Amino acid sequence: MPANTEHQKVTLITGASRGIGAACAKLFAENDYAVCLNYLSNTAAAERVQAEITDAGGLCVLMQADVSIAAEVQAMFASIDAQFGRLDVLVNNAGILETQCRFSEITESRFRRIFETNVISCFLCCQQAVQRMSSGGCIVNVSSMASKTGSPNEYIDYATSKGAMDSLTIGLAKEVAAEGIRVNGVRPGLIYTDMHASGGEPGRVDRLKERIPLQRGGQPSEIAEAIYWLASENSSFVTGTFIDTSGGL
Numbered sequence: 001m002p003a004n005t006e007h008q009k010v011t012l013i014t015g016a017s018r019g020i021g022a023a024c025a026k027l028f029a030e031n032d033y034a035v036c037l038n039y040l041s042n043t044a045a046a047e048r049v050q051a052e053i054t055d056a057g058g059l060c061v062l063m064q065a066d067v068s069i070a071a072e073v074q075a076m077f078a079s080i081d082a083q084f085g086r087l088d089v090l091v092n093n094a095g096i097l098e099t100q101c102r103f104s105e106i107t108e109s110r111f112r113r114i115f116e117t118n119v120i121s122c123f124l125c126c127q128q129a130v131q132r133m134s135s136g137g138c139i140v141n142v143s144s145m146a147s148k149t150g151s152p153n154e155y156i157d158y159a160t161s162k163g164a165m166d167s168l169t170i171g172l173a174k175e176v177a178a179e180g181i182r183v184n185g186v187r188p189g190l191i192y193t194d195m196h197a198s199g200g201e202p203g204r205v206d207r208l209k210e211r212i213p214l215q216r217g218g219q220p221s222e223i224a225e226a227i228y229w230l231a232s233e234n235s236s237f238v239t240g241t242f243i244d245t246s247g248g249l
Helices: 019-030 043-055 070-083 108-131 156-179 204-211 220-231
Strands: 010-013 034-039 059-064 089-092 137-142 181-188 242-245
Touching (some): 019 034, 019 059, 059 070, 108 156, 137 156, 137 220, 181 220
Parallel strands (some): 010 034
């Protein structure tokens, strides 16, 4: 176990090499959490986040794993056990979307990829986390306002996956509440992240921001603040609920 970490709280953040996940990693580190930063393949980006945290005096351990694969998830959690011996917070942030299209154009293989990354990863990580939170803990699932809007003509598959994530959040929260484990979610709206480029429209937030009552897109740091609040003792009577971080949409 690393020196001086025996009583330090530990958080695992999936998909944390960029965007909302990276903002969460930095915020938790600023609040004296040891951060386990999961990423899939962009080692350089993950190392940049790690360096920023360690340069500021924080502790950040990189954990490369495909969180949609059970064996890799199990190995990642075993590594957390070996290095820290505890897990206090899980942030399920890993997620993908694909190029905008109508529902009729979505292929079965695409639909499966979206669900494996967005839903199966959440399921697998939640199972492992709950096993390690015998003294209580917090899980925060990063959903999307798409789960409420359905994202017609763009990402119905992505929206559907986030709807499944919402149902998982509600059901698990009720199941483990008596064990001292709180499970909540955030639903970001139009946020300035690289994900929009994956959907084929890097400037999507600017195109749509006038629809937002606050008249602007959100920043990853603003979503991270909501996630951190749900993971903190300041929300100790909150479980099975969601914060819509969407500027009023």
